[in-house]
Amino acid sequence: MNGTRLQRYGGLLLLALALALGPLFLQNGFHYNVAILAGLNAIVCIGLNLLIGYAGQISLGHAGFYALGAYASAILPDRFGFHPLGAMITGAVAVGLIAFAVARPILRLKGHYLAMATLGMGIIVSIVLDQEVDITGGPDGMPVGDLSAFGYVVSGNLAWYTLVAILLFITVWLALNLVHSPVGRALKAVHGSEIAAAAMGVDVFHYKVLVFVVSAIIASVAGSIFAHYSGFITPDEGSFIHSIELVTMVVLGGMASITGSIVGAVLLTVLPQMLADFHDYEMIVFGAILMSMMILMPKGLVPTLAGLFKGRRS
Template sequence: MNVFDSLRSRAGPRREAIVLASIIAMLPFVLASDFHYRVLAIAWVFALAVIGLNILMGYAGVVSLGHGGFVGIGAYAVALGPARLGIPTGASLVGGLLLAGLLAFVIGRPILRLKGHYLAAATLGFGILVSIALVNEVQWTGGPDGMSVQRLGAFGWQLRSPQAWYWVAGGALVLGAMLAVNLERSPTGRALRAIHGSEIAASVAGVDVARYKLVAFVLSAVYAAAAGAMLALMNAHITPGVSDFLVSLQLVTMVVLGGMGSVLGAVVGTALLLILPQFLTVLHDYEHAFLGGVLILSMIFLRSGIVPTLQAALRKGG
C-alpha cells in the first residue's frame, strides 16, 4: 500500500500516523549532512507543538494566540531546573510539562468561557505575559540574552549530535501523533468534534462543553511545553524569543496551512514553513515574500488546508 492509498483508507487518521513514522524512518537514506538532520529535528519539535495546538483548534474549534507562552514554559523549565534549583534535567522536563498543564487548567477555566475574538485576545494576553516575565526576570532567566541549558544525558554521555536529536524528536513526534489520533477516535475526540460543529447542539446532546474544551486546552499546552523543552535541550541555549507572539502566530499558521483536524497536515504545515526557507536562500531578501505568496495561494485554493484538500481529491479520484 502506497502513501496515497494509505490516505484514502477508512482508517485515515491512524494511517496518517503510520505514514508519518515511515517518512521519519526513510528520510535518513537521503540526508546528506548534519545540517539536514538538524533542520528536520527542529521541524519535528515544532510539529509536536502544532499537533497539540491542532487538538485545540482542529478538534475543539478553539483558537489560541498565546501557545508560544507554553513553549517558553517548557523551555525555561529545563533551563532553570538544573541551573537555579539543582533539579535534574529529566525531572525538570517532567516538572515543566506539569506546570504547563496546571497553568492551562487554571487560566483555561475562565478564559474558555469567552467567545470569538475575546477568547483569542485572552490567550494572546497570556502569551505576552509569559514573554514579558522571561525578559524582565534577568536574575533568573538571563533576560533578553537568555541562558545556557544543561544537555540531557546519563553516565557521562550527552545527547548533542544532530543525528541523535533527529531520532529523539522524530520518536516524540510519532508518539504525540499516535496519542492525538487515538484521542480523535475516542469518546473525548467525538465530543470535541461535536463542540467544533456546534457548541449549542453538543450541549443539548449532553456534552459538557466547558469540561471538554478545558481538556483540549490542557493537552495542547503539554504538547507545546514538551516541544519547548526539546528545543532548549537541543540548542543548549534558550532566549525569551521562544515565547513571543510571532511564535504563537507561526504555530497557528502551521495548523491552518496544513489542515485543521489532520495530524499529517500539522507536520506538512510545519515542514513548509520551517524547512522550505532553508532551500530558498538563493532568493535572499525575497524569501519571506515567496513564503507569504505560498500561504496566500494555499488559503485561496486549498481552503481546508493542504492535506485535507489532497485527501478529498484522492477520494474523488478513487
C-alpha cells in the same frame, strides 16, 4: 477489526517507516538540524491542531507554553540542581497547571475575545522572560545544559533525530487516540456547533479545557527538548511571532488533520531555510501563504488535496 482502526494503525506504520527512512535523505548536520526542528514543530502543531482544528478554539499564545517549557529546562538544572528530566517534567506539570487555571475563564470567551486573551497571555509570558534579566538572561537569552538520562547524554545529530522521531510518533499516537475516542467525537461536535453538542448532552466545556491543557503540555515538552537540543534559548521562543508561525503551520497543513500538521510543520520549517538567501522576503511569503490559504483553501493543504484525489476517483 473495523476500518478506522486499520486506518489508524496503517497510518502510524507509514509514519514509523518514513521516520526510519529519514536519515537516508539527510546528508549533513545542517539537514539533520532542519529535520529535528521540523519534528519539534510538528509535535507542537499536532497539539495545537487538536485545539484549533478539533475543538475550534484559537490560541495565539501557544509559544508562551513552549517558552515556559524551554526556560524550565534551562533554569531549573542550572540554578536549582534539577535533573534535566525532572526539570522537563516540572515544567510540563507547571504549564499544565497554568493552562488549567487560565482555561476555565478564558475558554468561556469566544472568537475575537478568545484570540485576544490567549495573545495577551502569550505576550505577558514573553515580556516576563525578556525583563527578568537576572533569571532568564533577558533578551539575549541563556545557555542550556545537556539532556542526560540514566548516564547517557543525548548528543550528535542521529541521537537527537531519533529522540525527536520517537516523540513525534508518540504524539501522533496520542492524538489519534484522542481523536477517535468518545472525547474526540465530542470535539468534532464542538467544532460543528457548540450549542447543538451541548443539547446532545456533551459536556463541551470540559473537553475544551482538557484539549487546551493537553496541547499546552505538549508544547512545553517540545520546548524543553528544543532548549536542550539548541543549547541556547532566547525569549523569541515565546514571542507573538512564534505563536503565529505555529498557527500558520496548522492552517497551512489543514485544520483537523494530523497528517496536515506534520506537512505544515515540515514545509514551513524547510521553506525559510531554502529562502535563506532571500530572507528579506521571508515575511512576505509567510503572510501571503496565510492569506491565500485562508481565502482559497480554508481547509488547508492536506484535506484539500485529499478531497481532490477523492473527487477525481468518484
